[in-house]
Amino acid sequence: MLPLTNGSHDKDAGFSEYVAAHAEQVRFTAYLLCGDWHEAEDLAQTAFVRLYLAWERVDRTEPIDAYVRKIVTRTYLNERRRLWRKLERLTSAPPETPAESPPAPEQRMLIMRALSQVPRRQRAALVLRYWEDLSLVEAAEVLGCSVGTVKSQCARGLQRMRELLPDDVAIGGRDR
Incomplete structure (x- = not known):
């Protein structure tokens, strides 16, 4: 590399x-x-x-x-x-979601698309907490903020993702 x-x-x-x-x-x-x-x-x-x-x-x-x-x-x-301007993001996924419950890979794509639409600080908090599996304290250190800020960023990010995802795609959250 x-x-x-x-x-x-x-x-x-x-x-x-x-x-x-x-x-x-x-x-x-x-x-x-x-x-x-x-x-x-x-x-x-x-x-x-x-x-x-x-x-x-x-x-x-x-x-x-x-x-x-x-x-x-x-x-x-x-x-x-x-960045002072908003960048346009192109996607290969159609705007409509499938009517039936999609298989796991399709759900993952929907979750990834929703994650890409979450504001950057919330997205960083979600990735650190739920993908990297960091504790609240560890995520706060990486982000350079308080534990409370990590909690609120995660809560807002999860709420935004729930708004963006179809009802049949479930995401969760947890506090440690």
Whole structure:
């Protein structure tokens, strides 16, 4: 994924092993945040570049995954703040929903589409809490906000998704 030409061999080897083992997970988390595979690839690439630059300073007593997740989430949120215009999102799904209960893959697509329509802070909170399975405290740390803010962002995000989804697609929530 990244050309490794600078730095010590040990640094490069350790970093390369980490990227090889976690690249797909980081890309998918980025995709859940932004809803676009190309943008997700860019977010993952940015996260890995920042991780590489900080590789020697990363505290090995704490999971590197949490550090990378924080980089991806904050990069996503910061890039969204810079956009002053609303981007149009194209979708291949028809505007009408199926009349009968769709199979699991179709439900997943509907949920992904609804998630893409949730405001960015709410979406980040939902992804961290329900996809990454972080506790309220962990999600608050990644987002740089209070536990109460994470709770309210998740509640509002879940409510918005329920409004967007057909009645036969169930989503839940939980507090930890």
